[in-house]
Amino acid sequence: MQDTYNGVRPPDAGKAIEYSDGVYSVPDHPIVPFIEGDGSGRDIWKNARAVMDAAVLKAYGGARRVEWFEILAGEKAYRLHNDWLPQDSVQACIDFRVSLKGPLTTPVGGGIRSLNVTLRQTMDLYQCIRPVKHYPGVPSPMVKPDEVDVVIFRENTEDIYAGIEFKEGSADVAKLREFVNTELLGNTKKRLRDDAGLGIKPISVRGSKRLVRAAIQYAVDGGRKVVTIVHKGNIQKFTEGAFLEWGYEVAKGEFRDRVVTERESWIFAALEKNPAATPEELAKVVEPGVAFAPASFAEKIVAEVKGVLEAIGASHDEGKWKGMILVNDRICDAMFQDLLLKPSEYSVLATTNLNGDYLSDAAAAQVGGLGIAPGVNVGDGFAVFEATHGTAPRLADQDVVNPGSVLLCGVLLFEFLGWGEAAKLIEDAMTETIRQKFVTVDFAKGMDGATTASTSGFAARIVENMGKVV
Numbered sequence: 228m229q230d231t232y233n234g235v236r237p238p239d240a241g242k243a244i245e246y247s248d249g250v251y252s253v254p255d256h257p258i259v260p261f262i263e264g265d266g267s268g269r270d271i272w273k274n275a276r277a278v279m280d281a282a283v284l285k286a287y288g289g290a291r292r293v294e295w296f297e298i299l300a301g302e303k304a305y306r307l308h309n310d311w312l313p314q315d316s317v318q319a320c321i322d323f324r325v326s327l328k329g330p331l332t333t334p335v336g337g338g339i340r341s342l343n344v345t346l347r348q349t350m351d352l353y354q355c356i357r358p359v360k361h362y363p364g365v366p367s368p369m370v371k372p373d374e375v376d377v378v379i380f381r382e383n384t385e386d387i388y389a390g391i392e393f394k395e396g397s398a399d400v401a402k403l404r405e406f407v408n409t410e411l412l413g414n415t416k417k418r419l420r421d422d423a424g425l426g427i428k429p430i431s432v433r434g435s436k437r438l439v440r441a442a443i444q445y446a447v448d449g450g451r452k453v454v455t456i457v458h459k460g461n462i463q464k465f466t467e468g469a470f471l472e473w474g475y476e477v478a479k480g481e482f483r484d485r486v487v488t489e490r491e492s493w494i495f496a497a498l499e500k501n502p503a504a505t506p507e508e509l510a511k512v513v514e515p516g517v518a519f520a521p522a523s524f525a526e527k528i529v530a531e532v533k534g535v536l537e538a539i540g541a542s543h544d545e546g547k548w549k550g551m552i553l554v555n556d557r558i559c560d561a562m563f564q565d566l567l568l569k570p571s572e573y574s575v576l577a578t579t580n581l582n583g584d585y586l587s588d589a590a591a592a593q594v595g596g597l598g599i600a601p602g603v604n605v606g607d608g609f610a611v612f613e614a615t616h617g618t619a620p621r622l623a624d625q626d627v628v629n630p631g632s633v634l635l636c637g638v639l640l641f642e643f644l645g646w647g648e649a650a651k652l653i654e655d656a657m658t659e660t661i662r663q664k665f666v667t668v669d670f671a672k673g674m675d676g677a678t679t680a681s682t683s684g685f686a687a688r689i690v691e692n693m694g695k696v697v
């Protein structure tokens with residue numbers, strides 16, 4: 228711990244959150260560093276903070292209080308310290324373990340260290356968690372947006388985001404192309420083209436397993452019934468396909484008495500209909516095309532059925548599997564479709580990095596867009612909460628933007644701290660305020676009979692509505 232960060236002392240009244248052996252200890256007055264953010268972040272932060280403080284006060288009457296500690300990044304840091312990302316700011320996020328970050332301008336021209344990437348790497352924030360659900364009344368393109376209630380666990384450290392890329396025409400790309408074409412592809416007809424840029428997509432056992440483990444543990448802790456592993460393994464077998472395979476290894480190896488896979492559930496459901504079904508008959512349920520497949524494939528499926536019955540017949544059969552978490556998988560493109568057509572079948576999604584990037588923004592759009600989408604980046608012992616939208620520079624300093632994402636970050640933060648009462652106060656009061664059709668312009672323009680509220684007006688109404696029954 229440092230005495231000062233960017234020359235400023237952390238609040239004397241607070242204490243740091245601590246972490247040991249997988250458990251956080253949260254003092255009643257935790258110091259939580261925050262980055263206000265650039266552009267609209269300024270409007271959003273001051274109003275969101277007022278709502279969060281009001282909720283904690285109402286819930287705990289002064290016994291608990293967040294000691295916010297401003298740390299600098301982005302334009303403010305550049306103005307005051309001539310540095311877009313002072314090392315002290317990164318260090319404060321590390322030392323105090325849990326922090327909240329507003330959107331930051333990405334300076335045009337490049338060459339600037341990205342705070343997100345720096346924090347992700349230094350604290351190994353391997354889970355990007357984005358809950359996506361609908362609040363009644365929020366304009367949505369869906370016919371039944373209330374059926375969307377998913378939490379996306381996106382792997383945050385590897386995949387194409389590893390940043391291992393080689394520019395077309397460079398000496399490096401020529402070296403790599405030569406190596407791949409001659410050493411690895413020599414005996415095949417495949418060749419990398421002379422005018423291609425190349426990127427490397429690493430997906431590791433460790434990276435995949437810890438992400439899927441976190442997703443399943445979240446379902447166990449939160450009573451969620453389905454965990455879906457999302458992948459593109461039909462095309463990218465040794466990366467996306469391996470993510471899927473390792474995901475199932477975690478499910479079956481570490482959560483065996485809590486989960487049933489979709490294939491296993493088909494076997495038990497078929498047995499329920501016909502308790503006398505033979506393994507051969509059950510194999511046809513698992514793989515309907517097995518009758519037309521080569522004998523070796525049929526034998527493999529029959530062996531799979533026998534293996535399932537032997538290994539988990541006692542623990543899962545006779546309906547016991549129905550009370551367990553269903554672990555299934557979907558190819559990513561089908562997942563986009565399913566989330567639109569039958570969202571109620573999904574609950575927790577575990578995805579690789581790029582798929583999760585696309586999927587979480589698309590899912591957010593289904594329930595009202597980025598203005599109301601919170602997220603958190605989590606590692607072992609660290610969490611950085613952040614709104615998923617940018618700085619909306621054209622709306623900055625006009626008191627018009629929607630503070631919803633940061634408010635919902637507050638909900639996630641308080642749930643994370645174990646301050647569920649404060650979280651519920653904010654979420655219920657925001658729901659009530661939207662139900663009253665008192666909303667910021669981004670929502671008002673899509674709602675019949677809405678009153679357009681300023682950022683501060685919306686926040687003030689949420690505070691007024693705190694504790695009212697929804």
Ligand code: NAD
Nearest residue numbers: 329330331332333598615616617618619620628629630669
């Ligand atoms: P943006 O998210 O700022 O804006 C996209 C659209 O959404 C705009 O129409 C904007 O007006 C609207 N919008 C965003 N937040 C809103 C809110 N709270 N209420 C109402 N409307 C809202 O994305 P952009 O325009 O592509 O990027 C602007 C700047 O933000 C860029 O400098 C970019 O690099 C940065 N950015 C930062 C982050 C981050 O720090 N996490 C994320 C994305 C973009």
